[in-house]
Amino acid sequence: MKVKRRNKLLKYLDFYKLNYGFRQPYQVLVDATFCHHALSKRIKINDQIINYLDAEIKFVSTRCCIMETESLGAAFSKTTFVLKSFAVHKCSHAGEKISGSTCIKSLAPQSRYIVATQDKTLQNWCRRRPGQPLLYFHGVTPVFEAPSDATKASVNEELQRQLNDLGTLKVESKEGPVVKKKRKKNPNPLSCLKKKKKPHQEAHKTDFESKKNRKRIKIPQHVKEQLKASGN
Numbered sequence: 738m739k740v741k742r743r744n745k746l747l748k749y750l751d752f753y754k755l756n757y758g759f760r761q762p763y764q765v766l767v768d769a770t771f772c773h774h775a776l777s778k779r780i781k782i783n784d785q786i787i788n789y790l791d792a793e794i795k796f797v798s799t800r801c802c803i804m805e806t807e808s809l810g811a812a813f814s815k816t817t818f819v820l821k822s823f824a825v826h827k828c829s830h831a832g833e834k835i836s837g838s839t840c841i842k843s844l845a846p847q848s849r850y851i852v853a854t855q856d857k858t859l860q861n862w863c864r865r866r867p868g869q870p871l872l873y874f875h876g877v878t879p880v881f882e883a884p885s886d887a888t889k890a891s892v893n894e895e896l897q898r899q900l901n902d903l904g905t906l907k908v909e910s911k912e913g914p915v916v917k918k919k920r921k922k923n924p925n926p927l928s929c930l931k932k933k934k935k936p937h938q939e940a941h942k943t944d945f946e947s948k949k950n951r952k953r954i955k956i957p958q959h960v961k962e963q964l965k966a967s968g969n
Contacts, residue, residue: 750792753884762794766852768841841854
């Protein structure tokens, strides 16, 4: 496989992994037209598809697809044999005679199936259904088709919805919850009263002030000398 083609395939697989949760082993839902084409081109489905997708694959068919092919007679016995070689999904159509394509349409939305078909009508149904991968042969070359317009539109709508939700959350977080302002309380009237001075502090202050206010008398020098002389 060429590098460019390989890179496209990986891109498509990653798209379905990211947006629709597809995981290995990939489940490939095969119908009779896919098997019949492979037989006519001598293609070994298991080897060719596993090598193409380069991944773990689980091939699945349905009871309705097998019964439809059996009803076509001996000309399609080999196609029936190939279908029976795959795991059979037990659908809910027991006792009903419905086409293989109708059965596949009812099962595909329930699980993450890659629908493998050469049926043009079924291929178009896959393209219209968002998130439905499609696999078919172009001659002897397997083709995993690019995501359809319906699939890409669905993904874009989901991304836009997520962006809108994120924007709403950001606006709400910026606004924040409404905080009720606390009402300013009036001061306690008792705290506004002047403190009373204690009696012993008042007395102490009075003694100190009286000592502080007492004037010191200065005696002249000649008076001091006379006092000394009279004392002798």
